[in-house]
């Protein structure tokens with residue numbers, strides 16, 4: 001039996017559905033299918049036809065995603081990792097040094113030590129830096145009234161912020177962009193070489209960069225000296241923290257920016273309402289995050305036999321938490337399939353299901369997006385697509401490679 005094509009997702013037999021193949025995501029997350037799964041099979045056994053991925057459970061309702069996320073002692077990020085393919089991005093042993101692969105009590109200790117990097121005070125000073133980047137980019141684009149949104153705005157802004165946090169020279173941004181792109185694509189690629197190579201190259205680069213700053217006043221020095229209950233980060237832990245920042249803080253914010261601008265271009269009345277009343281922007285950012293949910297899923301592994309909604313889950317089973325689905329669950333927001341920045345958005349799962357791995361950079365991402373949309377709505381009028389939109393979709397990432405725009409400078 002072959003897997004149903006995307007066009008058949010609203011009628012196909014749910015037993016034949018397979019979310020392990022990138023083809024299901026070529027036009028973005030399959031939201032029609034997620035709606036059916038939430039209604040008819042919220043705990044769905046996915047029989048994988050992808051030779052590199054085993055069978056897994058798809059968890060699609062917001063309440064269940066939250067429950068699994070909050071039970072870190074029963075549902076582990078460490079056991080088989082956070083992707084559907086446990087060897088994605090290289091060896092699990094290497095990746096397990098990252099905060100997102102740790103379970104309590106290891107995770108609790110590590111997170112306490114690294115969160116000093118993201119207190120509201122430490123990120124607030126980045127606002128002026130982000131604004132200066134965004135205004136320079138938009139001023140330059142205003143000269144021609146055109147830009148490729150992804151290459152010119154969505155990509156460089158978060159990349160500049162990460163470069164700054166790492167204390168890396170601005171001339172190295174291209175390298176950081178390249179490693180992120182290779183990890184993104186490599187997670188779904190048959191050959192894991194792409195990811196491994198990128199990880200190894202980056203590890204070598206970071207070792208020199210980070211260890212050279214340990215005694216200084218940059219973020220690296222702050223973290224190296226951070227102490228909780230007499231405990232400090234080891235050099236390896238410090239390195240792996242900066243490694244995760246390169247991946248976690250980069251294409252996520254990029255894809256939220258792209259999706260948000262695209263949606264506002266398609267809803268000019270909402271763009272005008274934001275331009276007329278910028279106090280609506282923080283709420284608009286939440287709607288953009290909810291609507292786009294840039295990371296489709298992360299995985300957990302059951303450590304004991306258990307059940308969800310009466311469906312038995314065996315110890316060792318992999319569960320995929322589909323945040324893309326949870327963010328559009330009608331139980332948390334009526335009309336969730338509609339993009340509407342003007343209604344209040346209280347809850348979404350773009351930053352995860354609210355457990356202890358909840359996105360550490362959420363405050364920073366919100367700050368970047370607020371500044372980007374404040375400046376965009378202030379400076380850009382009447383944006384129109386001037387060429388084909390090119391998506392960049394994998395089973396994991398919901399994003400874009402190119403969005404050509406023309407506009408009238410305000």
Ligand code: HEM
Nearest residue numbers: 099100248249252253256351352353357358359360361365
């Ligand atoms: C729109 C932008 C972003 C999105 C959509 C996003 C999404 C996520 C998600 C879904 C998780 C996993 C949550 C869970 O497992 O419960 C996560 C974790 C994480 N994110 Fe983000 N993220 C974004 C921006 C950032 C930024 C800017 C940074 C830092 C510069 C960052 C750093 C992290 C870290 C370190 C973790 C792991 C936390 C832990 O395991 O305790 N993220 N993010």
